[in-house]
Amino acid sequence: MKKQPAKITSHEVAAEAGVSRSAVSRTFTPGASVAPRTREKILAAANKLGYRPNALARSLIVRRTQLIGLVMAEWENPFYTRMLRLFSERLQDEGYQLVLLTSNTEADADKAVRRLMQYQVDGVIVVSARPSAAAAKECAANGTPLVLVNRQTAGRRTSSVTCDNRRIGEDIVALLAGAGYRRFALLRGDPTAITGADRTDAIRAAVAKIRGARIVADLINTFGYDEGRRAIRDLWQQPERPDAIICSSDLTGLGVLDGARTDLRIDVPDELGVVGLGDIPQSGWTAYQLTTVHLPIDEMIDLAVKDVLARIADPDRSPRPMVANARIVGRASTR
């Protein structure tokens, strides 16, 4: 009984089949020229020995790993886990594997990107985190395409996929104002995220244009369900209560809804309108029916994947910002 089962290499297979290692290599390289008879001999030998080519050794010479690094943040948000799933499935279909790294703090993103580079990933996708300009530069220096999803950098060596955030902001205000709401409260997440800032700016501008409308509260760092639920309590204590709440995530919106309906017995949507962002499945559930912005997740995935793959295939192709189109889904949480 062998303790350390020797790994089978092309060498062993070659010996077994009575050919050279190159022949073995060719047999496992699609489109290489091998005589049918030898190929069969080799396949038989390989099968008998249980041979599997070493993808890492291979990558050393072909200079391609079929590995894509993905840096993930905001695991709490189902929108992003769904994204992860779709990226994984899509890239798998395209013949790539994902190397997954989690970056909880923004500083981690850099470390994650650097680690990925050491593993010679063919490309890097960063979801909802922002690596430093230095890290981006390093990718560029290595010729590794980098694409940011739902985040942008100042640097121009990085591709990014975002939504048309300004328009989202405008659409939300239009919907709410049209339904007669006037006193808006903003529940925002990370105030430094460009994508959120654009939306907020647009909202402010749009509100300013409507007579009688104003923003009565603007809370930042309000991320999840619990925060939303707490926020509505606080807002309801204010001298001037809002009659519409704009959240930067569905999760927050659901928290607000529970806080409003259950804790405070507020009449939604008549006394208070709520809109979320993301259109996660729960928002459509009967218990919630949250009006929200459906983010074009499929389109975003598609743009991101096509961009990395294209830049892998053609290193001279330059990175660029891309924007996908969102649309509002009206439900029972607004009039």
Added chain:
Amino acid sequence: MKKQPAKITSHEVAAEAGVSRSAVSRTFTPGASVAPRTREKILAAANKLGYRPNALARSLIVRRTQLIGLVMAEWENPFYTRMLRLFSERLQDEGYQLVLLTSNTEADADKAVRRLMQYQVDGVIVVSARPSAAAAKECAANGTPLVLVNRQTAGRRTSSVTCDNRRIGEDIVALLAGAGYRRFALLRGDPTAITGADRTDAIRAAVAKIRGARIVADLINTFGYDEGRRAIRDLWQQPERPDAIICSSDLTGLGVLDGARTDLRIDVPDELGVVGLGDIPQSGWTAYQLTTVHLPIDEMIDLAVKDVLARIADPDRSPRPMVANARIVGRASTR
């Protein structure tokens, strides 16, 4: 302007620092002996050139990749995405990276495992999918530890982490029977999953022991929210309506709850009791308050990770089945 920026290798660094490549290697190998002065020269050169050791080339010779393969199924279930997150964070802390593969059909699991082997992962974790005995054997042959989470195999060359499913079943019935429920309906997922089968057996046995109690329905392949919601409608048409529903996932339970309360205006918990499985965050939300079984996710992660790492460190260590302890969380969906 360089088109194809040459990758910096230890060779370049050695030249720049005026030393040999071995010296460079030693500098980047913790615990190797290098004179402080040379080390500094080398670090300076490396820094200047932006050198990063190639982890793949390294792995070829040290025969360790610091890569762990993870095969993921059931992405719809937040319980499992949470697991993925915890695995990712934990293993990252331990100095490993995850190679993530998705397997939607059971047959895919095999392909996934084989792909991972080609990437020379140090270990494989399969979450809620069941690779074939052949695939498991292949891992064993390569000396790659394999651990199944929430699933088991007949073969004994594989570790597994599950819950004490029989006890869960007994506890659920005890709770419901104690609250006076008698007509049970079972909403199950994959009927071939051993873990679910054990629980179901225990439930049946426990119900049989209670006078007047019986199982009035047993539906299989009922997985998600929508299925749960549809199921309760169907059940309510039956001649004998259940007064308690036991679901094999929280998501199903939430669907049942919405179907019952909203669609059918059933009085929960008096007319109908509902219990889920998993204790996902939503189950605790005010709108739902689903009584459920809290699965010991942290303990499961811990067992799985410790097992892989231990078997990586000591290839002679034999695989084994492990079981973690669940506990029931009583909420408003049962009396």
Added chain:
DNA sequence: ATGAAAGCGCTAACAA
């Protein structure tokens, strides 16, 4: 403490 040489498992020119 350091360098020379060998080799991990593979592919790619090049000849034959």
Added chain:
DNA sequence: TTGTTAGCGCTTTCAT
């Protein structure tokens, strides 16, 4: 079509 040779970037004896 096939084998020989060289080498991807790294680590590791083995001398020095």
